[in-house]
Amino acid sequence: MNKSEFLAQLHDHLSVLPPEERNELMEDFEAHFTFALQNGKSEEEIASELGNPAELAKEAIDGRFAPKEPVYWFNPDTPPAPPAPENPKRAHRRSGFATTMVYIGLIFLNMIAVPLLLSAWAVGVSVAAVAIGGLISPLALGLDYLAGNGFFAGKSFAVVSCVGVGILFALASRYVFKLLIRISNSYWAWNVRVGKGGEEHE
Amino acid sequence: MDISIQFKKGALELCVLVLIHEHDRYGYELAQSVSQHIEVAEGALYPLLRRLVGEGYCTTYLQESTEGPPRKYYKLTPEGEHYMKKLVIEWKQFVRSVSNLIERGSRL
Numbered sequence: 001m002n003k004s005e006f007l008a009q010l011h012d013h014l015s016v017l018p019p020e021e022r023n024e025l026m027e028d029f030e031a032h033f034t035f036a037l038q039n040g041k042s043e044e045e046i047a048s049e050l051g052n053p054a055e056l057a058k059e060a061i062d063g064r065f066a067p068k069e070p071v072y073w074f075n076p077d078t079p080p081a082p083p084a085p086e087n088p089k090r091a092h093r094r095s096g097f098a099t100t101m102v103y104i105g106l107i108f109l110n111m112i113a114v115p116l117l118l119s120a121w122a123v124g125v126s127v128a129a130v131a132i133g134g135l136i137s138p139l140a141l142g143l144d145y146l147a148g149n150g151f152f153a154g155k156s157f158a159v160v161s162c163v164g165v166g167i168l169f170a171l172a173s174r175y176v177f178k179l180l181i182r183i184s185n186s187y188w189a190w191n192v193r194v195g196k197g198g199e200e201h202e
Numbered sequence: 203m204d205i206s207i208q209f210k211k212g213a214l215e216l217c218v219l220v221l222i223h224e225h226d227r228y229g230y231e232l233a234q235s236v237s238q239h240i241e242v243a244e245g246a247l248y249p250l251l252r253r254l255v256g257e258g259y260c261t262t263y264l265q266e267s268t269e270g271p272p273r274k275y276y277k278l279t280p281e282g283e284h285y286m287k288k289l290v291i292e293w294k295q296f297v298r299s300v301s302n303l304i305e306r307g308s309r310l
Contacts (some may be wrong), residue, residue, distance in 0.1 A: 032245075055243070059249045
């Protein structure tokens with residue numbers, strides 16, 4: 001293959017590129033021929049050293065689409081998030097032995113911590129039960145009266161104080177449940193974080 | 203045969219970056235310097251150089267010469283130098299790992 005054959009083939013195979021890109025590449029190759037001819041090489045020699053025009057064109061076409069920046073589908077003005085694989089903390093992987101030990105440790109801890117958490121929930125439930133009991137105590141007084149046990153003032157004073165206690169406990173149970181949910185959630189999240197490993201607390 | 207072509211293609215980028223880091227070079231000079239060390243289709247250099255420029259690792263400038271057409275010189279940018287150093291470290295680690303593995307395999 002001589003110079004003009006090589007360049008013609010290359011030109012054909014590069015036809016998918018925008019003209020200015022193709023021309024730049026063609027200039028590079030033409031300059032290569034010029035310099036090599038000056039050094040006393042034959043056109044055939046140069047063409048064979050350069051390689052197969054079809055393969056070279058393929059490389060030129062494949063290479064140019066490799067984006068340096070990842071593609072963003074959202075607002076292009078937002079600053080790019082740091083690429084995850086470069087974070088050494090995340091890249092760090094635990095060994096198999098350490099992973100096993102972490103899981104065993106978590107299981108033992110949970111054998112104690114989960115029942116404790118459950119009993120805390122039981123406390124919450126009983127607070128709520130007291131609240132409900134107090135609030136429905138007038139109903140009990142009504143039933144008592146209907147059952148024919150008569151009416152006397154002491155019972156109604158007791159019911160009034162029961163309702164008072166019920167209101168207070170109802171208010172308290174709201175905070176108790178909020179606290180329990182928060183503790184349970186964060187305990188679960190901590191478990192997941194430790195189980196996955198490799199990350200520190202934020 | 204085919205496999206060693208793939209090796210060389212992978213190494214070509216690193217070789218080119220190191221050669222440009224030594225001093226600014228133009229295309230044909232790079233082709234010659236590379237083929238002194240590895241046997242590779244010289245034409246692959248030009249798409250590679252375009253990519254390096256596109257990625258901001260190299261810049262080009264033209265310089266007249268007494269004989270022949272003006273030469274397009276390639277110069278490494280600071281990012282290009284950083285990238286080259288990273289590649290060199292990765293290359294060394296990679297070669298060491300593969301060599302160790304081959305050593306171990308040959309002892310069996």
